[in-house]
Amino acid sequence: MRADMDKIVSLSDGDSTEELQKYLSSLTDDQVKVCPLLTGSPPSSTEGSNRRLLVYQHCIPLCESGDLQPEVASDIIGLLMLETHTLSGPSLAQLASIFVEAIKVGKMGSGKSLELFPTVLTALAACEALSYGKGELSGEEYKKQFYLYIMYLCLPDFRDVPLSSEELQFLVEKVLRMFIKLDLQEIPPLVYQLLLLSAKGCKKQILDGIISYFKEQDLCQEEEQKSLDLEVQSIPQDQLRYVEGTTILHIVFAVRLDHELGREFLKNFKTSYVDLCPFSIALLLSVARIQRYEEQVFEVLKGGIIKSFKDEQLQQGSKFLQDLIPGHCRVAQMILDTVKNSVFGWDHVTQGLVQLGFFLMDTFGPKPGPFGKTSEGSVTVARTPTQQACKLGGQVLLQGFKIHEPIRGEILEQVLNRLVTKTASPVNHYLELFSDIVVSAPMILLESSSKVTETFDHLSYLPLATVQGLLKAVQPLLKVSMSLKDALILVLRKAMFSSQLDGRKSAVTGFLLLLKNFKVLGSLASSQCSQAISSSQIQVDVHSRYNSAANEAFCLEILSSLRRCLGQQADVRLMLYEGFYDVLRRNSQLASSIMQTLCSHLRRYYEPEQDLLPPMKLEPCITAHGDQVFLQEPLVLCLHCTNFVSVFFDDDEEEEEQEGYQSELQTILDSMTRRMIKSELEDFELDKSAEFSMGSSVGVKNNIYAVLVMGVYEVLMEYNFIKADYSKTRFEELLELFNRYHKLSEILKEKSGKGRVPSNKTPRSLLSLGFISTLLTVLFRDSTQSKEEALSVLRSSGEFLRYAVNVAVQKIQQLEETGHTDGPDGQNPDRTFRFLCDMTSVLMWRYTNIPSVVEDPGKKEKRSSLSHLCLEGLLKIFTTCQQRYPDKMAQLLSNMDIAEDDADKDNGSVTEMNYFYIRQFQRTLFSQLSGGEEEFNSKEAQLLVNILSVLSRQLKPSSQQFVQMITWTVKICKETSFEDSAFSKGLLSLLFSLHVLYKSPVSLLLELCQDIHSQLGDIDQDVEVEKQFHFAIVNMKTASTVALLVLSQVDRVLDEVDWLIARKKSHTAAAKSQDPIEKAMTLQLGTLLTALNELIQTALLPGTCTITLLRELSRTYTILTTLVKYYIQVCTSQHRALPARFEKLVKLSGSHLTPQCYSFITYAQVAYQLLLLCKLIKLQLLDKTNSSSSRKGAKLLRETKAIPNLIFSIEQYEKYLITLSKKSKVNLMQYMKLSTSRDFRINAATLDAALQEQDDGEETTESQETQEPKQKKRKQ
DSSP: OHHHHHHHHHHHHSSOHHHHHHHHHHOOOHHHHHHHHHHTSOTTSHHHHHHHHHHHHHHHHHHHHSOSOHHHHHHHHHHHHHHGGGSOHHHHHHHHHHHHHHHHHTOOSSOGGGGGHHHHHHHHHTOSOEEETTEEEOHHHHHHTTHHHHTTTOHHHHTTSOOOHHHHHHHHHHHHHTGGGSOGGGHHHHHHHHHHHGGGSOHHHHHHHHHHHHHHHHHHHHHHHHOSSOSSOSSOHHHHHHHHHHHHHHHHHHHHHOHHHHHHHHHHHHSOSTTOOHHHHHHHHHHTTSHHHHHHHHHHHHHHHHHHHHHHHHHHTOHHHHHHSOOOOOHHHHHHHHHHHTTTTOHHHHHHHHHHHHHHHHHHSOOOOGGGOOOSSOOSSOOSHHHHHHHHHHHHHHHHHHHOSTTHHHHHHHHHHHHHHOOSSOOHHHHHHHHHHHHHOHHHHHHTHHHHHHHHTTGGGSOHHHHHHHHHHHHHHHTTOHHHHHHHHHHHHHHHTOSSHHHHHHHHHHHHHHHHHSOSSSSOOTTTSOSOOOOHHHHHHHHHHSOHHHHHHHHHHHHHHHGGGGGSOHHHHHHHHHHHHHHHHHOGGGHHHHHHHHHHHHGGGBOOOTTSSSSBOOGGGEEEETTEEEEOOOHHHHHHHHHHHHHHHHHOOOOHHHHHHHHHHHHHHHHHHHHHHHOOGGGGTOSTTSOOOTTSHHHHHHHHHHHHHHHHHHHHHHHHHHHHSSOHHHHHHHHHHHHHHHHHHHHHHHHHTTTSOOOOOOOOOOOOHHHHHHHHHHHHTOOOGGGHHHHHHHHTOHHHHHHHHHHHHHHHHHHHHHSOOSSTTTTOHHHHHHHHHHHHHHHHHHHHHSOGGGSSTTOOOSSOOHHHHHHHHHHHHHHHHHHHOGGGHHHHHHTSOOOGGGTTSOOSSHHHHHHHHHHHHHHHHHHHHHTOTTTOOHHHHHHHHHHHHHHHTTSOTTSHHHHHHHHHHHHHHHHOOOOOHHHHHHHHHHHHHHHTTTSOSHHHHHHHHHHHHHHHOBSSTTOOOOOOOSOTTOOTTTHHHHHHHHHHHHHHHHHHHHHHHHHHHTTGGGOOTTOHHHHHHHHHHHHHHHHHHHHTTBOOOTTHHHHHHHHHHHHHHHHHHHHHHHHHHHHHHHOOOOOHHHHHHHHHIIIIIHHHHHHHHHHHHHHHHHHHHHHHHHHHHHOOOHHHHHHHHHHHHHHTTHHHHHHHHHHHHHHHHHHHHHHHTOOGGGGOOOOOOOOOSOOHHHHHHHHHHHOTTOHHHHHHHHHHHHHHHHHO
């Protein structure tokens, strides 16, 4: 072999090329040929260099051909790599071109020779200069030209190539740009190679590029789905989702190995949620499986979700923002899209979705109120961002439960665990989720019935609201699962004997729910079973095992258990009586058994002797423990429930037993009516001489007696009304009962209000909402001739009419606050809404047809008139409907009667119908305002404004009616000059709420500020203010109130500008020289500064108004500082010139606002020092307690802190203006005047001297006062 090599070297040195070729062809070992050839071809000579290039050109295709053994090919490539650095620059360039061409045409077979390519490029980069085209390039620049051609195949090999940051960025950009040209299936391998390359750098660029690509693909997919014209999708959805899933796995794997990549990935989403998309959310949830990133990922998602909801709320409430930024990034919809996409085998995402759902529900769920109390009634519509985030968590879990079978068990278990463990917090959101789960997949829950049974074991320890919600949710399952029902009954029976009161109440709740849902006659109605159960096995189970006879026996067994409750505490009995209402509505065949139970119980408290007064035994109804007196028997509810049961007998007279109970009950109630009318208050020991103080046991007992007696009167009134059949005699008896009720009610109000102003609030009534609705209709709308004589008895009593409307208002308020009312049908939302519709029609007719001026002529009463009460009822109905029945507002309005003269109006459109009633209330308000200030009823006018405010929310801001509403409101504000602060506040609040949905209110604020300045005068008494009369509603008495409203709107405008600046800061790269957002921000602030300039020259009274103005000024300068910082950032990153508008804004702030600010500060400081001095003198004269004097003085001092805060904000603004001036090369400080150095501390010596002049004899007191704050510091 050595001889062969020497021979080749000698022939290479000679002149005969043919002999060399002939000898080489005779050899069989390729490696023997290559080594001596290179040795015999010195790179210093041109011929040797060319020969070396020929060797490389021959060996590269030879190694790729596959004719050589792998070991031989590796040896040759290794030998060539060692000699590469000896090649000349042109040879290296030619060699690199050969590689690129081979890659381009696909001649690289085994790819073995590609190991040589990085070495060639490295050697090429070391060359000083190479000819390229008509010029020259350095080796480094020449090397870059090859990247475009090699990026498809050679990424793995580039891990070994030393690349500069510019080269790496160039390569990554080219690869990412070619994504859209590649087939979808080629993307995951390329992503994998890019992630390997990210170890060298460009991590953010690589991740952004991958996410942007899939974001665009998702958008294209979404557009194709919306377009009905495309029958065939360009990219199949399932294929795209599978590729996305594979890509997510690649990225998660890379993040596990490279934590720097993970940090860069999360950093991208911490600053802004705008970059989020379904793919990036899925990626985040997958990364959350890595423990070190779990907490960070959920914090990022939580921040993005809540910020998205807040931004959406801000945009929806401002037409200015809607016009400026039309679109909105809906993170909630993206997350739901991620849940939907995860059905395509994204198992690595599902666990993160479960965690996210519970994280949102735990974090943003309802919180306990003061002292651990929870608000009654769940919120119908999620309005606040936190409520929306909580609802989103529930939607994620529900959709995940429907789609992914493997996670169902975990979701169910975690929901049930939270219901059991979160006893101190409200769990309404989890109950709603559990109910939806039951509806979605009853079969799955039956398979997991053991988990539900375990939850039943904790029932007696759970809060009552949780028990009610849980049992209501599982009702559909109880009808189809015998084992589940038996387990529940066993738990309820044990709870009935629980030592805890809540446990027994839970048992009553459970038994009543069972009675409601197991009908005695017939099979289960479809309306009773709220979920769709498709399994034929379950259908057979329902009809075969639970027939009528079985249900009857089951219900009677439960009733026998419930009879034990009649001997327990009042709370338990109360629940039982109230529960019987709904049981009878749903299961009327149990009326006989319930009647038997109630009648036998009622006899204990009924006096059978007809001549004895009173007819009720009240002593057994109370119990005493020591000095404390408690209600033992809620007799009134028992009586009311018994009366309600009797209604069912009127429609069902099949059994003699029922007729007997009916007859007995009527006898009892008739006797009670007759004897209660005869009874005087002295018979109950409840006359005016009785004690009603809640501080003594006798007073408590008398209060309980009074409530019981009043309740009996109400029950008998309802009974007599139902049984009267419009009999005049019956109605006269009813009125006698009411007169006694009213007399006792007045005594109770007078006695309970002793020592303070007597309350006009009606005691909580037992009358049902349905009865009140019927009563109002009869009293105000029934014009039947045959009923006229009887109804005239009731209509003749003004007190009775007031009582009926008062109770209606009380019931509506209870519905608004809790979502339900007392009595029959109070828990039924559909029937409750029907009653609301009926009452709305009656109250509207009563208010519009009988003017308040004709009521009680010549009688001036402090209490509200009947028309005023009707109006208050209408306002509460509209508010309740908007809150509890948001989708039924149009239905409510359509049930209201239209006046005859307007009967031809088009009532088909919801907006038209809504605006029709708005016009009616507008006319009423206008007539109020036209009558002069003497006849002006402020309370009624305020109610009318509030009703207009509620109804105007139903108008679309883009509608013509909305514009007309604004025009009318502006006109009223400009023409009304009543000196009524409360009315002015309501009317201007309505104007502002409308105006922000129409356009920006800054011009309106400017006019109002000019009016306020004109009315209150200038801080400089020598200056005469030009009289401005834009709005007549601004006058001397209302100016301060208007100023506070204006400042609240200023704060809102500043919020919007602050939001826009923050948005611009996160998108500085996209900013243009003529940016519309920057222009809008500057114009808003410019008008706002002009308005504030008017206010700070106004002689406002020291107090809330002045403090609020100082705070808003401070905030204004803070926002200006933020804007300056934004332009500093722009100048630093983009080297862009400052807009001319911004310079004008700075000039405005420096020449107009800041100097006036200092004048106002001086004015406010002097005013507060005088006020503080007067307060302290007054406290010294009146108070003997020095500590209280110090506290009140300290409060006043704390309020004056707004002054130094404002000065600090001004100085910060000027500080950053100096920085911006240097960055932008524009002298912005030329508009600023040097501020005055000042000391804001109150001079204690001067204050002490003034106090000594007032009272020389209290030197000791003064010294104690000055030492008091020191004592407080020591305590701290």
